[in-house]
Amino acid sequence: MKILMVNKFLYPNGGSETYIFKLGEYLERQGHEVQYFGMEHEGRCVGNHAEAYTSDMDFHGGSKLSKLTYPIKTIYSSEARKKIRLVLEDFQPDVVHLNNFTYQITPSVILEIKKWSKQTGHKCKIVFTAHDYNLVCPNHMCNNPNTHENCEKCLGGHFMNCFKGKCIHGSTAKSAVGTMEAMFWKIKGTYKYIDSMICCSEFMKTKLDTNPLFAKKTIALHNFIDKVEWKETEKKDYVLYFGRFSEEKGIGTLIDVCKKLPNIQFIFAGTGPLEEEINGISNIKNLGFQKGEALEKLIREARFSIYPSEWYENCPFSVMESQMYGTPVLGANIGGIPELISVGSTGALFESGNGEDLKIKIEELWNNKEKLDKYSENCKNISFDTIEEYCNKLIKIYSALY
Secondary structure, three states, X not given: OEEXXXXXXXXXXXXHHHHHHHHHHXXXXXXXXXXEEOEOOOOOXXXXXXXXXXXXXXXXXXXXXXXXHHHHXXXXXXXXXXXXXXXXXXXXXXXXXXXXXXXXXXXXXXXXXXXXXXXXXXXXEEEEEEOOOOOOOXXXXXXXXXXXXXXXXXXXXXXXXXXXXXXXXXXXXXXXXXXXHHHHHXXXXXXXXXXXXXXXXXXXXXXXXXXXXXXXXXXXXXXXXOOOOOOOOOOOOOEEEEOOOOHHHOHHHHHHHHHOOOOOOEEEEOOOOOHXXXXXXOOXXXXXXXXXXXXXXXXXXXXXXXXXXXXXXXXXXXXXXXXXXXXXXXXXXXXXXXXXXXXOOOEEEEOOOXXXXXXXXXXXXXXOHHHHHHHHHHHHHOOOOOHHHHHHHHHHHHHHOO
């Protein structure tokens, strides 16, 4: 099978890039042909034989003239249509797998895929993996950055609420562009050409299903994780948070709770805008950003980890990773987090944003070593899809479209 992966960034930049690179590598090892389409960039590490890519769009730099054209280009890209046409004609894919494509590439490529397929008679199906809420929320998060409250006002296609709430970076201008982009593609009905939509949580599926056009096409499929070796590890006396230090991640609430639990040692590993608020608290040790073996050791040796998010997380890798390393998780009962924790077996849940409930749950776990030991042991049996299992399901999704 020939598969064209479409993603705005074709260099390591975040979760969606890790996703397409690992999928591509595995699919190629299984005998499938994989090529990639997205923006040209000096760090680009994958590509296509036609050597066709869109121009790099730097929203934070570039000339004043180029910035003036960005509002138009982020809604509709004639360049992306022309460039992907070259790839389609050269590669002749059976499946185009869309990932993050809004703004830099735009949904205009969907129209070109359908046009090429119709003109040539070549069957080509379109699959989309939703890494965020972009098809139902112009700011992609279902969260108002001004109030830090979760928001569902745009669900059902009511996109003017994005403009009214200044939901994109608190900017009237950016929110106007985001609103116009969402309304333009809604009116054109372009997303009806997507044959299958993969949601990385059941929770996300419920949000996309608010659009009747999507409801019959969505499939919930949790992300994959590398299989790790089980190691018997001696636990140390600390509770771990690893991730971004920001408001939507619930760090403000967690910091307040830490202050009320002076006899419990907390270790934080990460960076972010709330870093200054962490420094100076006696029972919080901030180790900064950690990765690789150092992060693995931190996770394995923690009594338990905390994932206190206050926005609609989808399938947070950290929750899966902690349990794979044998460390139970105390997670916020929000978004897709509850789907990843076996409550009473590998972890517990608390009410998102409720500091008192979080405090009670931390104390309960900290003071019950026997329960934590049992939870850690139960993590041996935790089961998340490996890349092999995920790709087998993905190929079935591709094949079912024919």
